[in-house]
Amino acid sequence: MARRAFASFSETLANPANRVQSYVSRSNDPYLNLSIEDHILRTSSPDSTVLFLYTNRPCVVIGRNQNPWTEVNLGILDAATRGGQAAKSTEPPAIGDVDLVRRRSGGGTVFHDEGNVNWSITCPRATFTRDLHAEMVVRALRKLGVDRARVNERHDIVLDQGHQKGAVEPSDTHRTPYTLRDGALPRPLKVSGSAYKLTRGRALHHATTLLASPNLHIIPQYLHSPAKPFIEAKGVDSVNSPVGNIGLAINIFQRHLQEEFTAMYGETSKHTIAEIVCEEHLNIPEIRKGYEELRTEEWMWSQTPQFTLTFHPSDHLEIEMNVHHGVIKAFDLKDDHQSTHTIRKIRTVLLEQRLQDIRGWNEFLRDHLEQWDEEAGIIADWLEKYMPILKLSKL
């Protein structure tokens, strides 16, 4: 019985008759919701347009081609996952467990929690533009009285903060009466960030929507990495923006967004499917496969674009470490004639080593070095502090 229900999710998605489909997730598991979304992208029929809404438990979500060490303050995530023992020695209040997730779409790092609704639209690539559905969401917000909402030049949604009310064409989703000229203060507050995944014939646009996050004041602590100044990374850097809450209840926003979606697509078709998905969808083999892929160490650490870490663990040491596909390819003193016995030993141990197999730098180096000295300790401590390699919890 249950099995048939899951099979029918894939069949419903793939059925060409269902040109307009709308789903809401009851799960707050970011890995599951991203995997259901990916399944929609891969399975839905070529001409269909599918809305999917979900809210995740607190997590930091990095873009496909980003570096977790430069984007995320991994030390406080770690403190959170280790719970009570570590909490006393680390500064921030900690929200509790905060998952670290690498998504399949491009773009920058975002924070999710229970006050954030993620909306996603999967549609034919031929009709897709990067603004099309952000504009749809702005229309929904304006109907809810959020008259400062507009789509900005980065395809995100912001709330304008201007004091004067100017004259603007009401249907213009890229301008509000409060829009100021570029760069003028106060800056608009970002409330929704977009990212995309494009495949054969299909386009996925997904975005956050900050409705009522209780964590706005802590988010910057999670997204500012102490290691960033030491890392030169290929790939994609996040663009920092001031963020704000829209101040709407989740269910009201979801309902209005579904209505706006139906207004945009539904009237041309009487076959609008609206369903709820949940944890049980993990029994669909394709969804489980995607779910497990997202939770691998490979995907989290080794997908990181090539980077070079340059650090001074002490006054007379400057070390350069290069990492490619998650594997240490170089570990050298910048000034080679100073090379010490310890450095040479550490280099031998670390070269060709996968980061994901180093659980703790101290432990790893102590296990692999025959002799331990002060210099090794200084290097291990520095790496432990700035380059933590978290155990992905609950794997």
Add this chain to the structure above:
Amino acid sequence: MAARFSVARAARQLSSSAARRPSSRVTSPCQRWQAAAPVERRLFSVSAAVKEKKYTEDHEWIELSPDGKTCTFDTLGISSYAANQLGDVVYAELPKVDLEINAGDAIGAVESVKSASDILTPVGGKVTEINRVLEEKPGQLNKDPEGEGWIAKVEAAGEPEGKLMSKQEYTAFIEEA
């Protein structure tokens, strides 16, 4: 048009069935071409069609190089149209050399304007070379997608799959879309 396309296909089938011969695995592929001179010569007469760049419906291009140096190594990339549609490419995710691939696989992805787009290969085989320049300068993909911005070279292990179009057919295809 259709006739020319089928000639190209027939020629491709010939060249790829040659590639599948066990002996070609032992000797170097280049020697094989010399040893099979009569076949090569026959192929050569239609090679204008064979060497022609072909395009997929997913906007990748593929170029077979039966020039005696690279033999059955196909060069892959994305079309100018695709590069233009993507906008500024900020990162190219390339496959690893020696990666075994099947026709239709995503062998990499490019990121532009917050979008990750798969690069699909129309041909299976093994990745022999990647364009390392793209690691430093992903912008090459916008500047010269069908030349300096090639993505990978593949030692083909069979025929390309899916619909392949000539430049002319492809131009008609994108105008239609």
